[in-house]
Amino acid sequence: MDPQQMNGGRFLLLVTGASRGFGRCVAEEFVRQVAPANPVDLVLVARSETGLESATDSVNEIAASINAPGGVVVRKEPLDLGDLDHLEANLEGVFSRIDPTRYSRAVLVNNAGSLGHIGVASALPSLAAFRSEMDFNITSALWLSSRFSAVFGAKRPNLSSGNSVEGTLGESGADVDKNGATTAATASADTVHDVSNNIVVNISSLAALQPFETWGGYSSGKAARDMFHRVLATEQASIGGLKVLNYAPGPMNTDMSRDIRSAEQFEEDLQSGKLIDARVSAEKCVRLALHGTFASGSHVDFFDED
Amino acid sequence: MDPQQMNGGRFLLLVTGASRGFGRCVAEEFVRQVAPANPVDLVLVARSETGLESATDSVNEIAASINAPGGVVVRKEPLDLGDLDHLEANLEGVFSRIDPTRYSRAVLVNNAGSLGHIGVASALPSLAAFRSEMDFNITSALWLSSRFSAVFGAKRPNLSSGNSVEGTLGESGADVDKNGATTAATASADTVHDVSNNIVVNISSLAALQPFETWGGYSSGKAARDMFHRVLATEQASIGGLKVLNYAPGPMNTDMSRDIRSAEQFEEDLQSGKLIDARVSAEKCVRLALHGTFASGSHVDFFDED
Numbered sequence: 001m002d003p004q005q006m007n008g009g010r011f012l013l014l015v016t017g018a019s020r021g022f023g024r025c026v027a028e029e030f031v032r033q034v035a036p037a038n039p040v041d042l043v044l045v046a047r048s049e050t051g052l053e054s055a056t057d058s059v060n061e062i063a064a065s066i067n068a069p070g071g072v073v074v075r076k077e078p079l080d081l082g083d084l085d086h087l088e089a090n091l092e093g094v095f096s097r098i099d100p101t102r103y104s105r106a107v108l109v110n111n112a113g114s115l116g117h118i119g120v121a122s123a124l125p126s127l128a129a130f131r132s133e134m135d136f137n138i139t140s141a142l143w144l145s146s147r148f149s150a151v152f153g154a155k156r157p158n159l160s161s162g163n164s165v166e167g168t169l170g171e172s173g174a175d176v177d178k179n180g181a182t183t184a185a186t187a188s189a190d191t192v193h194d195v196s197n198n199i200v201v202n203i204s205s206l207a208a209l210q211p212f213e214t215w216g217g218y219s220s221g222k223a224a225r226d227m228f229h230r231v232l233a234t235e236q237a238s239i240g241g242l243k244v245l246n247y248a249p250g251p252m253n254t255d256m257s258r259d260i261r262s263a264e265q266f267e268e269d270l271q272s273g274k275l276i277d278a279r280v281s282a283e284k285c286v287r288l289a290l291h292g293t294f295a296s297g298s299h300v301d302f303f304d305e306d
Numbered sequence: 307m308d309p310q311q312m313n314g315g316r317f318l319l320l321v322t323g324a325s326r327g328f329g330r331c332v333a334e335e336f337v338r339q340v341a342p343a344n345p346v347d348l349v350l351v352a353r354s355e356t357g358l359e360s361a362t363d364s365v366n367e368i369a370a371s372i373n374a375p376g377g378v379v380v381r382k383e384p385l386d387l388g389d390l391d392h393l394e395a396n397l398e399g400v401f402s403r404i405d406p407t408r409y410s411r412a413v414l415v416n417n418a419g420s421l422g423h424i425g426v427a428s429a430l431p432s433l434a435a436f437r438s439e440m441d442f443n444i445t446s447a448l449w450l451s452s453r454f455s456a457v458f459g460a461k462r463p464n465l466s467s468g469n470s471v472e473g474t475l476g477e478s479g480a481d482v483d484k485n486g487a488t489t490a491a492t493a494s495a496d497t498v499h500d501v502s503n504n505i506v507v508n509i510s511s512l513a514a515l516q517p518f519e520t521w522g523g524y525s526s527g528k529a530a531r532d533m534f535h536r537v538l539a540t541e542q543a544s545i546g547g548l549k550v551l552n553y554a555p556g557p558m559n560t561d562m563s564r565d566i567r568s569a570e571q572f573e574e575d576l577q578s579g580k581l582i583d584a585r586v587s588a589e590k591c592v593r594l595a596l597h598g599t600f601a602s603g604s605h606v607d608f609f610d611e612d
Contacts, residue, residue: 027474082345088433121538122455124448127394134445142430142526150430211536211603213544220448223533230517231525232427238519297517 009104010039010070014094014148016081017112018044019051021254022203025282026109027055031062033286039070043098045112052076056292081144082136083110090146100151105197107289108148113203113221114138115256121216130217137221142228145200149232152198154241186209198242199289202229204299205248226299233297243296245289249281250302276302313362314343315410316376316383320400320454322352323418325357329562331588332415333361334471337368337378339592345376349404351418358382376474387418387450388442397453397515411503413595414454419443419509419527419559427522434522443527451506455538455610458504460547504548505595508535510605511554532605539603549602551595554609555587 014032017023025040034040042059043300044054056074063072075097079090083173116133117125124130207215208222226246233244251257258266269275281302294300323329332346335507340346348365352358362380369378381403385396406412422439423431428435513521514528532552539550557563559581564572575581587608600606 002568084433084437120541121448121452121462121534122459122541124452127390127445127449130449131390131441131445133446134440135437137356138444138526138530139433139440142427142440142522143433143436146427146430146522153428210535211533211540213537213541216448216452216534216537216541219537220444220530224444224530225527226524227514227517228427228526231519231522235426235428235518235519235522 008038008070010041010102012041012043012098012103012106012229013105013108013109014043014045014098015111016045016144019046019055021047021256022249022252022278022282023109023111024055024286025278026111027059028062029279029282029286030107031059031068032066033283033290034068035063035068035070035072037070038104040068040072041103042072042074043077043094045079045081045094047078047080048076049076053080061076081140082114082132084135084139087140087143091144095147095151098277106148106152107199107201108145108152109201109203109285109289110145110225111203112200114140114219115259116217118218118260119215120214124217133217134221137218138224138227141202141221141225142194145202145229145232148200149236149242152195152242153232153236154195154239188215195242196240199245199292200229200232200242201245201247201285201289202226202273203249204246206301208246208248209299230297237296243292243294244300245294246297247285247288248299248301249278249285250276252276252278252281254278308334314344314376316347316408317357318347318349318353318404318409319415320349320404320413321415321417322351325352325354325361327425327562328555328584328588329415329417329560330361331366332417332591333365333583333594334586335585336366336413337365338372339589339596341369341374341376341378342372343376344410346374346378347409348380350380351385351387351400353384353386355382356383358384381474387446388420388438390441390445393446393449397450401433401453401457404457409608410500411505412454412458413505413507414458415507415509415591415595416447416449416451416454416531417507418507419447421565422523422527424520424524424566426520430523439523440527443524444530447508447531451508451535451538454506455542455548458501458548459506459542460501460545461500463556496600501548502546505551505598506535506538506597507551507553507591508532509555510552512607514552514554515605536603543602549598549600551600552603552605553591553594553607553609554580555584555591558582558584558587 011034015023015026020026027044031040033187044052044055056076059074077094112134202225204226205222207219208226211219229244229246234244253270257275286293317340321329321332324333333350337346349357350361362382365380383400420439420442495577510532511528513525514532516527535550535552542548559576563581590608594600
């Protein structure tokens, strides 16, 4: 659905890793694309309070420059998504401050992630460091999408237990329902407006699809995230629930790419156009999400044709 | 390489989840296929001491029935792979009791895993339960393959740091080396015999490749494991190191499949041939691993043709 068609309805964007890099560009781009026609609430999640201040300032500047008629409201949510001991309570806090009934459309951009250890799979860092990487890049990311989907997706109480599982899946002794699940599915009445307007965007990577040497931990995390969101898409699609996009933003000029390059290499790649402007990739990501020109659950790369 | 060619050389099998189900069948099948020509050491890892006793008894019965000329030695390693607070120390203990220089061929079957929560992705269990599932099915499994590869794979000290990373990967601002890594790779002298005989088998699932409703957590775990082992395969292949197999054993008649069926359904599926005998799948898994008729890093399903 085109944002124009939603004229007047309030939009929500919840984005993680919003203090810098791609996450921040997504927040800015969302305002550029939505605020000319609709009021926008942004919920920006990141560890750094000062980073969130800075991101808020630039979002507000953009809002002022386009004279957003419906207004742009930013809420800063400084918290550490990698702190699993407090993640459940922290996210309940975030969602308790969101009234889902206010929104015509809600979008999650599940962007936060870390580079982690780069090195051969036979020489990981300590288990503690590796576990932190998996906690942050996998467990916390999946948990957030699950919680967002619980609030903004279609509900399927009949499928919430394992009792409905039947059928045959060719794997380690386990089975799964391919048909029973769909037939048992019924959208409950307590969904927010038209939940099919709501979107979960998982920030993915080419590394989710292809193995690259020395990227074992990072690639595994991205593969797990892609698969979880593919399952979510399949479940929601069968009852007209939210749509899901796995978006790989391409090699960008962010702090993450800077972290793995020498200063000279970064400049060289920047000059030679090997690095994409993060804003350009964010523009495509937000456009895809808002206009829905993707198959729910699919993996879309920046370099893929629209 | 055919086991016959290794006549006389000692074989090692390290298998997790060895007390029952597919893991136990793999241990038994390994003895059947290898012990007629080669001495075999089995290291059986599982939580249950009594389960390990029982598995040991049946392995010893098989060894006696084929009059294994070189002998079959079993070491029971009772430990909880899901206990990440002690995993590092527990596995160091296991490896400290293995002398890698004794073996002509070493095989890891990274089998342990849990079904976890079956239900829609928008309704996960508590974060604590979900985290335990990810800890066990992803973090501990990847850590074990990493440690095994450190002991039995080719070493690449030049690649152990992130300094060698360059090149371009189309993803979230990050880059990866596709060429530099390979050219920098050199097998060091401290490898065990011919490391190219050594094998890591990751027990995978069709769920690693395809999204099935209500299987979000399990599928994500299997996708992460497949990808990590694909990366490991790519790294080791470039220097003639160990081979890696992602093996999906098909829907078997194990406790795991029993857990997700009613008693009647289990019997019906068993009678109608929807469930594969775990021993039959284990036979194929061990044969593939020993004879090496697979592309390293590939995903092989029980139903795939040999």
